[in-house]
Amino acid sequence: MSIAAPDLPPEPAAGRAGNTPADGTRSGATRTPSGRPSSSRTAPAGRALELAGAQPVPGTRSLRLAEIGGLCRAVAAEAVRERRMPGEDRLGPLATAAARAAGARVPLSAVLRACQEGLRSALDVAGTVERNHAGTAEGNHAGTGDGRDEDGLPSATDLMLELLRAVTGVVGDAYVDEDRQLAVERRAAGQALASALLSGRPGTAVARHSGLPIAPYYQVVALAAVPSGPPDEQAARGSRGVPAAVAEVLGAETPGLLAHTGGTLLLARVPGEPEFTAELLAELSAAAGSALAATAMVAAAGQVPEAAEQVHELLELARLAGRGPGLHGLDDLAMEYQLTRDGPAGRQLARLLDPLEAHPELFETARAYLRNDMNRRLTARQLFVHPNTVDYRLRRIGRLTGIDLATAAGIAQATAALLARDMDRTGRDRTGRTGDMWDEADARRG
Structure with a gap:
């Protein structure tokens, strides 16, 4: 006995293999036999949506979710009709759609919910059909008692449970792979722009080709982890590090040169961008898993190197003065700053x-x-x-x-x-402060 396939809407065109995404996400990416995106990919220059960290255009999120849901319904309908699990050729488009959703910054939880809703809608229709056949099957003593019918084929419910496991695995893996690769590319773009700005070359090709807009002014921030307790106790508590915290709170594309224990951060002073405040520092500290100290000042793009030197000098002065974690400004350190001027x-x-x-x-x-x-x-x-x-x-x-x-x-x-x-x-001859400085500072503290 076969179960009739549900009458479902047609599969969205954007989700079919070979179509070009409409939201600027990666097309033509190398795929593994399972249909998941390969991790060995090179980012095209100027991918504005991913690298600039822009929010998806209106409707992009709903399109990506509709694509995922439609694909799941279509795969489920085919599985019910043929009474068997779909092959990799049918699951491959789901992996592609999941990667597109990651590129459009649709949350993974929303993507998985769309999958589950698509499968559930197919299961609801299939269950109705199966119940309609139940009376006839009962009279013929249908079923084997192990979830299979008289033909030895799995029931629609068992098939859907197995399909749910397979689909969520493919979608989740593809999304995470793509999201991880995009995070690497975004971080590289932020580092490229920060390197150009900190070297005093904001108008160079390196800065322009980073894919990030160059703002007229930046808030230049010096960050450092503040050790608390012996090194073995710090290791036991665990620390995610400053780069991971910045990526989580501000985005991986935020310009900066960061090591595990600190570095330099550049926040564009444009409408809609965050300002570095004590509250933001507290968020970063919580995300990093360690107390952080910081100093900050605003400078024109062409004056970022001088500003970076000054904020790092202030942060070192705050450390020497025993100020501890927190956001320290020149007002807080005016006396110490003046007393330690060279001369x-x-x-x-x-x-x-x-x-x-x-x-x-x-x-x-x-x-x-x-x-x-x-x-x-x-x-x-x-x-x-x-x-x-x-x-x-x-x-x-x-x-x-x-x-x-x-x-x-x-x-x-x-x-x-x-x-x-x-x-x-x-010494006062430090200019482009990077992570090595913080490793040296930790060694001096030890």
Whole structure:
């Protein structure tokens, strides 16, 4: 006994093999025998929809979902009619449609729901037909008790369950493959534009061929992960890293040069684009799985290199001043910034603490004492010494340097001298800051 195929709408033309997508997604991509997109593909230059991160044009999402749903209904109808699972030649167009949906930025959850709805609608029709035949089949003792009819063929319900497993597997794999490849291409486009801007060449062919628009102004952001606890504890907590967090929150195509622990981010200052705020930094920190510190300033496209140098210097200054995670601006660091400017006064400040070179425990005590707002008992607990030992070390610092840490003038002088010394040791000749800088900073902290 055969089950009549449901009377379904015709398959959408856009979903048929060989048709060119209407939304600018990849056509002619190499396919595997299973119909899934191959991962060895090269992105054509100037793919504006994918690489620029633009939202799909109105109707694109509904078209992609209608295509997926129509294909699923058609595949299900054929499976019910022939009472067997479809071959790869029938599942291949589903993989192609799923890849197009990924390129149009249709969420995977919506794509899978469209598949399920298409299969369900076919199952509803097939179930009605099967029930109509049930009375006749009952009189003839139809069925074998194992989900098959008297001909040994699977029932429509069993067939649909198997079809659901196969279809969701093909669609999910194709979508994820395409989405991963597009993310790589978008990230490469963002890196190409960032490299051109940070090298002072915003009008070069590299910048134009990235596929991303060049804005007149950018918010230049310096980012760094702030270690908390010993390295083994940090590893146990796990961290996705800054690039993954930026891709999740802002999009993989966001211009930037980023390593696992930080780097430089460029946000276009145009309507509709996000502004880097403390709230956005909190989102990035949550996505990265680690606390982040940042500094930011707005600059014209041609002045991005100078702005990048300044924000990274400010971020390093915030680190040396013990500011911790958060968004730090020039207003917050104005005193420290001015005190550490290069010149005779800055160099003289740095030399004030030279007599302590042979006494690292005195440097450690001075830093802890100032960091703890001159609380000698808290300083003693952190250093695992007696408070009297802290007093002794402070007096010794005074004898060696002439700086009395029991007075307001001495505290200000010591704070400025430590900052000047740290900045002098760090160096001010960094220009294009990339991930290597953050690896070096982590090594210094360790």
